[in-house]
Amino acid sequence: MLPVEVTLLKKSYGALKAVDGVSFSVESGEVFALLGPNGAGKTTTIEILEGLRKKDEGTVSVLGLDPWKNGYELHKKIGVIPQEFTFFEKATPKEAVEYYAMLFGVSVDSNKIMKEVILEDSANVLFEDLSGGQKQKVGLALSFVNSPELLFLDEPTTGLDPSARRTIWEVIKLLKSMGKTIILTTHYLDEAEHLADRVAIMNKGHIVAMGTPDEIIAEHGSGERLEIHGSKKLSDYITAKTKLKVNFESKGLISISIGKKHDAFVALEAIEKSGLEWGELHTRHDSLDDIFVKLVRGKIDAHGEISAKNNAANAPTNRGDKTHG
Amino acid sequence: MVNVRRIINDVKFFGRGYLRNRIGLFFGLIFPVILILIFGAVFSGSSGPIKVYIQNQDTGQISTLFMNALENTGTVKLSQVNASENFSHYLSDHSASDGIVIPPNFSLNYVAGNPVGITVYTNPAQSSSAIVSGTVNGVINAFNLQHYGGSPIIGMSQTTVNEKVYKYIDFLIPGLIGFSVLVSPMFSLVEISSEYKKRKLFKQLSLTPITKMEWLASKVIWYIILTVASFLLMVAVGIAAFGAHISLSLWLVPFLILGPMLFASMGMLVGTVAKTPETASVIGNVVTFPMMFLAGTFFPISIMPVYLQSFAHVLPLFYIIDGLNAVMVYSNFVGALIDLVVVGLMTLVVFVTAAKLFKWRED
Numbered sequence: 001m002l003p004v005e006v007t008l009l010k011k012s013y014g015a016l017k018a019v020d021g022v023s024f025s026v027e028s029g030e031v032f033a034l035l036g037p038n039g040a041g042k043t044t045t046i047e048i049l050e051g052l053r054k055k056d057e058g059t060v061s062v063l064g065l066d067p068w069k070n071g072y073e074l075h076k077k078i079g080v081i082p083q084e085f086t087f088f089e090k091a092t093p094k095e096a097v098e099y100y101a102m103l104f105g106v107s108v109d110s111n112k113i114m115k116e117v118i119l120e121d122s123a124n125v126l127f128e129d130l131s132g133g134q135k136q137k138v139g140l141a142l143s144f145v146n147s148p149e150l151l152f153l154d155e156p157t158t159g160l161d162p163s164a165r166r167t168i169w170e171v172i173k174l175l176k177s178m179g180k181t182i183i184l185t186t187h188y189l190d191e192a193e194h195l196a197d198r199v200a201i202m203n204k205g206h207i208v209a210m211g212t213p214d215e216i217i218a219e220h221g222s223g224e225r226l227e228i229h230g231s232k233k234l235s236d237y238i239t240a241k242t243k244l245k246v247n248f249e250s251k252g253l254i255s256i257s258i259g260k261k262h263d264a265f266v267a268l269e270a271i272e273k274s275g276l277e278w279g280e281l282h283t284r285h286d287s288l289d290d291i292f293v294k295l296v297r298g299k300i301d302a303h304g305e306i307s308a309k310n311n312a313a314n315a316p317t318n319r320g321d322k323t324h325g
Numbered sequence: 326m327v328n329v330r331r332i333i334n335d336v337k338f339f340g341r342g343y344l345r346n347r348i349g350l351f352f353g354l355i356f357p358v359i360l361i362l363i364f365g366a367v368f369s370g371s372s373g374p375i376k377v378y379i380q381n382q383d384t385g386q387i388s389t390l391f392m393n394a395l396e397n398t399g400t401v402k403l404s405q406v407n408a409s410e411n412f413s414h415y416l417s418d419h420s421a422s423d424g425i426v427i428p429p430n431f432s433l434n435y436v437a438g439n440p441v442g443i444t445v446y447t448n449p450a451q452s453s454s455a456i457v458s459g460t461v462n463g464v465i466n467a468f469n470l471q472h473y474g475g476s477p478i479i480g481m482s483q484t485t486v487n488e489k490v491y492k493y494i495d496f497l498i499p500g501l502i503g504f505s506v507l508v509s510p511m512f513s514l515v516e517i518s519s520e521y522k523k524r525k526l527f528k529q530l531s532l533t534p535i536t537k538m539e540w541l542a543s544k545v546i547w548y549i550i551l552t553v554a555s556f557l558l559m560v561a562v563g564i565a566a567f568g569a570h571i572s573l574s575l576w577l578v579p580f581l582i583l584g585p586m587l588f589a590s591m592g593m594l595v596g597t598v599a600k601t602p603e604t605a606s607v608i609g610n611v612v613t614f615p616m617m618f619l620a621g622t623f624f625p626i627s628i629m630p631v632y633l634q635s636f637a638h639v640l641p642l643f644y645i646i647d648g649l650n651a652v653m654v655y656s657n658f659v660g661a662l663i664d665l666v667v668v669g670l671m672t673l674v675v676f677v678t679a680a681k682l683f684k685w686r687e688d
Binding site (some may be wrong): 006050051052071072075076078080082085086087088089090091092093099100102103105126139 | 528
């Protein structure tokens with residue numbers, strides 16, 4: 001039995017299909033990231049797994065339990081940081097941990113936990129006086145007070161500055177090294193790449209890609225490309241003289257698809273023959289970022305919103321004067 | 326099912342946070358005591374004789390005797406106005422409502438047995454005016470009687486119910502205890518339940534083993550502790566500062582337990598039905614303010630018009646204050662029992678409804 005198994009999960013709010021037939025499973029000890037823009041259905045999915053929301057359709061098994069029906073039993077075995085984690089203003093981090101330990105009926109070394117989440121310097125500061133990153137660390141500390149085998153982290157670093165994000169990552173990596181299974185949601189690509197063993201990209205209630213970052217790139221990427229800085233004229237020349245797939249992108253970048261290694265020689269030969277100016281040359285693969293832009297049709301900004309741009313890159317390149325050369 | 330250890334620990338955790346919040350502490354404990362000091366000072370002390378302007382247009386001896394007799398009652402202090410002044414202008418200029426005019430030839434007419442009138446200026450809106458009229462009337466009657474050489478036949482001595490003499494403070498303390506039983510648990514729970522919902526703290530608590538009944542019980546227990554502390558403080562201040570006559574009895578205990586339970590649940594209910602903290606606060610005020618003033622907190626409801634008195638009988642706080650009065654002032658335990666039954670039923674209904682409607686998590 002896997003810690004988390006989800007089949008054809010659906011959840012609507014009125015006419016809005018927040019989660020529309022999602023299936024995935026998570027293996028023991030793995031960090032699994034749900035990556036996607038705001039409104040993709042990540043939080044609805046994770047809250048159904050936590051037993052905080054009721055599903056409409058599909059099957060969900062978390063540690064062998066139905067999260068909605070057996071929520072009370074399940075909550076003793078899992079740890080959760082809800083989105084936009086807050087706590088009681090007039091409690092200190094140390095008191096928070098001791099309060100949770102008491103509720104769960106476990107005894108913990110609160111000083112040790114404060115050290116583990118790198119919060120020992122602010123252990124006795126009231127929650128209301130903590131910074132955003134420190135508050136999030138309190139959430140992390142609380143999520144493993146009950147020594148859960150499975151952790152749900154819903155956007156653990158949203159709204160934090162880069163250095164605070166990195167410290168949170170360190171704590172999450174520590175939790176992974178303790179052998180815990182972790183499901184996290186994020187709209188930060190770098191976070192998913194940095195922390196996750198496997199990623200599921202979600203958009204509009206669907207999982208549009210899933211696997212390790214390499215698997216996703218191999219499946220959805222457009223393979224290796226040769227990139228050369230040069231003019232539109234050069235781009236047209238290569239298009240005319242070879243059978244290669246050529247793309248003239250904005251800012252004078254020519255991108256040539258390389259199916260076989262030999263294609264690279266063909267391209268370089270054409271460039272040499274053209275006698276035209278050319279600059280910097282390198283080969284590249286699609287990054288997860290490229291796949292993401294392609295799959296959700298837009299870039300994601302710091303707040304998790306999609307900003308549709310860079311459509312110029314897809315402009316046709318074969319137009320214009322073919323008599324040249 | 327209910328875990329007592331969790332409840333006790335949650336009371337400790339919540340109480341510690343509460344005590345760190347100075348504003349909450351002020352309104353929960355200090356504010357009612359300040360109210361006792363203010364209202365006690367305003368109403369309990371004797372205000373001394375009423376200052377009355379008098380214009381004596383008579384030149385004889387009898388008017389002087391009359392004025393002496395007025396002063397000797399101890400209820401008025403006379404201030405002479407020159408006979409040449411326009412008296413009613415004089416009163417206006419001095420923002421005074423009470424005045425007496427003794428007409429010319431008062432002494433001559435009195436001795437001759439001719440009818441003669443004394444004019445009393447009053448303001449019907451002022452309670453002092455009734456006292457001035459009554460005093461003048463009393464002295465006039467004595468002078469009339471004396472003229473014919475008579476002596477009083479009917480005498481009067483004053484007494485009140487019981488052997489004790491009640492003072493305003495004696496009624497004020499149960500009223501203000503009722504006030505603090507209402508205000509602190511009610512407003513706190515309205516705020517807590519709507520804020521926690523907005524900040525998703527309930528959702529978070531639902532991820533721990535504490536149940537919503539345990540959580541609610543813990544809040545009720547905390548506000549009972551707070552109410553008892555506030556009760557002791559108010560009684561101590563009432564006795565020390567104003568010498569209030571209050572009987573303390575075990576009969577007070579159920580009121581001090583059911584009261585906070587009733588209003589904490591009512592606050593919880595308001596916070597639960599309201600969608601946002603803002604609407605919760607509005608509904609909370611609409612429910613609380615009529616009780617704050619019309620249930621016998623600052624003044625006995627017997628001074629209100631009949632329709633307001635009937636309205637007071639639908640306010641839950643009325644039965645708590647009525648019961649506290651019955652125990653603390655009259656030692657009327659049968660009356661208290663009736664109030665207790667009413668309060669108990671209301672508490673049961675409100676608590677069960679609040680516990681039913683209050684949700685940790687959403688569908």
